[in-house]
Amino acid sequence: MALGYFVFGPYGAGFNKEIDKNIIDSEICLGREYVVKCFELITQERVSRFVYLHVIDSFFALSYSILLWSVLVRIFLMKLNLGNSFLTAFGLFGGMFDILENISLIIMAFLTQHSINFKRVCIGLMIFTPAKFILLFLAVILIVAGITLIVVRKGKETWNY
Numbered sequence: 001m002a003l004g005y006f007v008f009g010p011y012g013a014g015f016n017k018e019i020d021k022n023i024i025d026s027e028i029c030l031g032r033e034y035v036v037k038c039f040e041l042i043t044q045e046r047v048s049r050f051v052y053l054h055v056i057d058s059f060f061a062l063s064y065s066i067l068l069w070s071v072l073v074r075i076f077l078m079k080l081n082l083g084n085s086f087l088t089a090f091g092l093f094g095g096m097f098d099i100l101e102n103i104s105l106i107i108m109a110f111l112t113q114h115s116i117n118f119k120r121v122c123i124g125l126m127i128f129t130p131a132k133f134i135l136l137f138l139a140v141i142l143i144v145a146g147i148t149l150i151v152v153r154k155g156k157e158t159w160n161y
Helices: 002-008 010-019 032-041 044-079 085-109 116-160
Strands: none
Touching (some): 032 085
């Protein structure tokens, strides 16, 4: 939570205010033009802050993905005794795509916008960002569905007595 506060709190908000735009990875659907415009605002003086912000965001992604995974394991493997552990991976996958997104952003901060590598990494970024949001949304849906199943099962056990 401290890492999340750092990324979304004063440091991240200050960086957003400084460039007069939201950080790139807060947009669900990215277009190449939007990414290029954002990187035009990140001057050489701001690159180190941008990289630092996304390194910290990577640790935040790692911590929330482990938290989501552990909640999903607790619900589906321990409480519901379901043998399908694939459902528990959605929390990890969301965090993995967030980390890939941060790595892409850090790499892009050091490339010129007209290079072929910038364009290639930009394509990856446009895949990683929506994938992150979709997988995290699925993880939250699975948590809600799992808790609902637990409540329904407990309710049935109560009524059977």
